[in-house]
Amino acid sequence: MTTLRLAVVGHTNVGKTSLLRTLARITRFGTVADAPATTRQAESLSLFESAAGCLSLTDTPGLERAGELLERVEAQPQRRADGWAAITAVIDDPAWKPAFEQEARVLCEVQTADALIVVIDAREPVLGKYLDELALLAACGRPMVILLNFTAGRDSRERDWREALARLGQHLVVAFDVVLADWPSERQLYERLRVLLPAWTALFDALIAEREQHRDWRRQTGAQRIAVLLLRLAAHEIRVPQGDAAKRAAAIEASKSWAREQEAQLVETLVRLHGHDLGLLQLPELLDADGRWTADLFAAETLLRAGADGLGPIAGGALAGAGIDAAVGGLSFGTGAALGAAGGALVALRNPLKLAWRRHVGGEDTVQIADTVIRALLARNLGLLALLARRGHGAVQPLAAEPAAPDIGGIWSAIRSRLLAARSGGAAMVDDPESAAPKAVAELTAALL
Ligand SMILES: Nc1nc2c(ncn2[C@@H]2O[C@H](COP(=O)(O)OP(=O)(O)OP(=O)(O)O)[C@@H](O)[C@H]2O)c(=O)[nH]1
Ligand SMILES: [Mg+2]
Structure with missing residues (x-):
C-alpha cells in the first residue's frame, strides 16, 4: 500500500516531538523536554492506515544553524534554478559537512518527504533566523503547511506570524497548540494538507472520519x-x-x-x-x-x-x-x-x-x-x-x-x-x-x- 510521508520540521524546542505525540494519541514517542536539541535523530511513526493509503510522520531534530547554512547556499551559482542542488553542494562539501551535520540530517528527511509540517513557536517574534529557516526549507521545494504552535497562551504572536508568512507567500497556516487536544484545529491541519496534496484527498477524508468517529x-x-x-x-x-x-x-x-x-x-x-x-x-x-x-x-x-x-x-x-x-x-x-x-x-x-x-x-x-x-x-x-x-x-x-x-x-x-x-x-x-x-x-x- 502506498504511504504518504510527512516530515515535521522547524527550529529546535518548538514542540515537534510533542506534535507527533498529540496527533498520534500516544504519550510514549521520542523524548520531549524544554531544552534545545532534545531530538537528535529522525524517527517515524505510522499515523494512520486505510484502504486509501497510509500516512507516516517523521520527527526530526531541530534546526539551529539555518542562517549560516543559507548564506553558503545562496552563494552557490545554481541556487535559483535548483535549491536542493545548491544545498547539497554545501552539506556534502567536506569543508562544511561537520558544521552542518544536524541541518543535513533534517534536510535529507525533508528531501525524501512528500510534504512538510513546519512548526513555529508563535510566542517568538518574527526574527530573521526563523525566516532563514523558512527560506532554507522552501529551497528544498517540498510542499509545506505551517503550524503555529503555542497559540493558546496570552504571549502568542499569531497575528504577527500570519502577516509575515502571508508576505512570504505562505498561506497554508494553521494554529494548533500541541498540548491541547483541539479537534477543530487538528482537523484544519488535515484539511490544509488535503488542499496541498490533492492526490491524497481520500486518505485525508478517511483520516478525518476515523478521528471523528473515535472521538464520539x-x-x-x-x-x-x-x-x-x-x-x-x-x-x-x-x-x-x-x-x-x-x-x-x-x-x-x-x-x-x-x-x-x-x-x-x-x-x-x-x-x-x-x-x-x-x-x-x-x-x-x-x-x-x-x-x-x-x-x-x-x-x-x-x-x-x-x-x-x-x-x-x-x-x-x-x-x-x-x-x-x-x-x-x-x-x-x-x-x-x-x-x-x-x-x-x-x-x-x-x-x-x-x-x-x-x-x-x-x-x-x-x-x-x-x-x-x-x-x-x-x-x-x-x-x-x-x-x-x-x-x-x-x-x-x-x-x-x-x-x-x-x-x-x-x-x-x-x-x-x-x-x-x-x-x-x-x-x-x-x-x-x-x-x-x-x-x-x-x-x-x-x-x-
Ligand atoms: N504550553 C505549551 N508547551 C508546549 C507546546 N508545545 C511544546 N511544548 C513544550 O515545549 C518543550 C519542547 O517540546 P518538544 O516537543 O521537545 O520540542 P521539539 O521541537 O521536539 O524540540 P527538539 O527535539 O529539541 O528540537 C516541551 O517542554 C513541551 O512540553 C505547546 O503548544 N504549549
Ligand atoms: Mg524533539
Missing part, C-alpha cells in the same frame, strides 16, 4: 462507564442487625472501601480510554499513580466542593467541624432535609420507609451510599473526563488546577429518579447494570453527554 466513541464510552458506576453505587447495600453498632461500623467501612475501589477503577478506565497512561499523566494534585483521587470521596470538603445537595456554606462549616467520617447511609435522594447541618448528619442516613418496614419484619438497618457521595463522584469524574478530552498527548506539564467541577445541577435532576429506581435493583444491579437495566444505563449515559 470515546465520549460515549466515558459517559457510559460513569453511568454504570452511578447505578452500581446507588444499588449497593449491606444489611445489618438493628442496633448492632459494630456490624454497622464494619458495613460502613466496607462500603466506603468498595466505593473508593470502584472509583479508582473508573478513573483508570477513563484514562486508558483517552490513550493516556496513569504513570505519565502527571496530575499529582488530583490523582495518585493508582488512579485514586487525592481528595477522599467521603471527605466533607469533597462533598462540599461538588456542591452536594443541601449543603450551603453554613452547613459546610458545621460538617467540616463535626468531622464526619462516613457519608454512607440510606436513601437520601430528594430528601434534602436529611442533610441539614444539625449534627453533621451524613452518617448512615436511612430511608425512613424502608427502615420502618425492615424493623417490622426483621429488624435490620441498611447501609447504602448516600446520594451526596454519588453526586460528588459524578461531578469530579465528569470533570476528569472533560480534562482528559482536552489534554493533548504531547502535554507533559503537571496539571496543577483541579478540573472545574461542571455545573451538574441540571444533570443531577435529570438522573436522580433513575438512580432512585436503582436503589431497589438488588445484587443484579450492583454486579452488572448493563444486563440488569440496559435502558437505565442508556438513559443515564445520554443525560451525561
